[in-house]
Amino acid sequence: ALHAAAAAVASAAAAVQSGSRTVGSLTEQLDALTEESAGLGIRLRKSEALLEEATRNLAAAQAELATSAAGTADLQSQLAAAGAREGAADARAAGARAVTERLSAEAAALEARVGEAEAAEARARARLAD
DSSP: OHHHHHHHHHHHHHHHHHHHHHHHHHHHHHHHHHHHHHHHHHHHHHHHHHHHHHHHHHHHHHHHHHHHHHHHHHHHHHHHHHHHHHHHHHHHHHHHHHHHHHHHHHHHHHHHHHHHHHHHHHHHHHHHHO
C-alpha cells in the first residue's frame, strides 16, 4: 500500500511538473502575444496617424483643385469676353471698310461728274469762241 501511495505521489508530482511546464509555456506564449499586441497597437496608431495626415493632404489637394478650377473658369470667361470684343472690333472694322468703299465710289463718281462738267465747259467755251 505504501508502495502504491509512493507511486501515486510520484505520478502526481510528475503531473504537477508537467502542468508547471505547460503553465510556463503558456505564460511565455502569453508574454509573446502581449508584446506582439503592443507592437500591433503601436503600428495601428502610426497607421491611424498616417491616415489622418493623408486625409488632411487630400482635403488640401481638393481645395487647391477647386481654386484651380475657379481660376480656369475665370480665365475662360475672360477669353470669351476678349473673343466677343474682338468680334465687335472686326464688325466695326468691316463697317468702316464698307463706308470707305462707298465714299471711294462716291468720290470716283464726283470726279467723273467734274470731268464731264469740265468737258461741257470746254465745249461751251469752244462754241462761244466760234
